[in-house]
Amino acid sequence: GIQVEQSPPDLILQEGANSTLRCNFSDSVNNLQWFHQNPWGQLINLFYIPSGTKQNGRLSATTVATERYSLLYISSSQTTDSGVYFCAVCETSGSRLTFGEGTQLTVNP
Amino acid sequence: GAGVSQTPSNKVTEKGKYVELRCDPISGHTALYWYRQSLGQGPEFLIYFQGTGAADDSGLPNDRFFAVRPEGSVSTLKIQRTERGDSAVYLCASSLTADYDTQYFGPGTRLTVL
Numbered sequence: 001g002i003q004v005e006q007s008p009p010d011l012i013l014q015e016g017a018n019s020t021l022r023c024n025f026s027d028s029v030n031n032l033q034w035f036h037q038n039p040w041g042q043l044i045n046l047f048y049i050p051s052g053t054k055q056n057g058r059l060s061a062t063t064v065a066t067e068r069y070s071l072l073y074i075s076s077s078q079t080t081d082s083g084v085y086f087c088a089v090c091e092t093s094g095s096r097l098t099f100g101e102g103t104q105l106t107v108n109p
Numbered sequence: 110g111a112g113v114s115q116t117p118s119n120k121v122t123e124k125g126k127y128v129e130l131r132c133d134p135i136s137g138h139t140a141l142y143w144y145r146q147s148l149g150q151g152p153e154f155l156i157y158f159q160g161t162g163a164a165d166d167s168g169l170p171n172d173r174f175f176a177v178r179p180e181g182s183v184s185t186l187k188i189q190r191t192e193r194g195d196s197a198v199y200l201c202a203s204s205l206t207a208d209y210d211t212q213y214f215g216p217g218t219r220l221t222v223l
Contacts, residue, residue, distance in 0.1 A: 030209050041198060043152075043214040050209070086151055095140065095207040096165060099151030 002027045002091045006100035013077050013107050021072040021103045023087030031090035034072050038083050077107045113215035115201050121221045130186040130218045134203030141184050142202040159207045191222045
């Protein structure tokens with residue numbers, strides 16, 4: 001099956017800093033989603049982005065499907081951005097999401 | 110509108126018991142998915158339904174796990190003879206269709222097997 005690798009595994013920032021999270025995947029995909037899992041465990045949709053670039057406020061994402069990677073940018077980070085960020089993909093032959101191991105982000109005041 | 114809901118939010122049971130976990134998808138969503146998340150890991154796929162039928166159940170770990178969606182809306186995940194290793198958060202998601210669509214997740218059911 002498809003492999004998904006996220007980096008870095010852990011990231012500690014001061015409030016106001018910018019960061020880039022990376023997701024590499026091993027095969028062609030028809031779906032790529034970025035999620036934020038909050039401290040209560042809820043998976044919150046950030047982006048549906050199998051290709052191209054999207055922006056939503058302080059967050060933006062870019063997926064380069066031909067090179068099999070996606071980047072999530074967080075600008076002017078806030079303490080409420082803390083949590084685990086997951087990248088998840090669907091292979092072109094299926095509908096199931098395969099998740100990476102996540103990036104644990106801690107934003108300190 | 111209402112998101113995906115799951116009940117119960119927490120379930121504690123004893124080893125060997127039977128449990129049922131319920132998922133109410135977003136209204137009108139035809140695809141429904143079950144995932145399981147162990148501590149410190151990303152969610153792992155269990156099964157997905159397109160309408161009433163299980164389109165892919167390859168993620169179910171063994172025959173103690175079974176899921177149904179009899180009317181194409183609500184789904185129940187059933188676990189027989191629970192084991193301590195079944196302890197995890199069980200997540201349900203739904204999407205409008207099964208093709209190239211955003212999956213929306215519920216809050217999960219935390220299952221603890223003592």
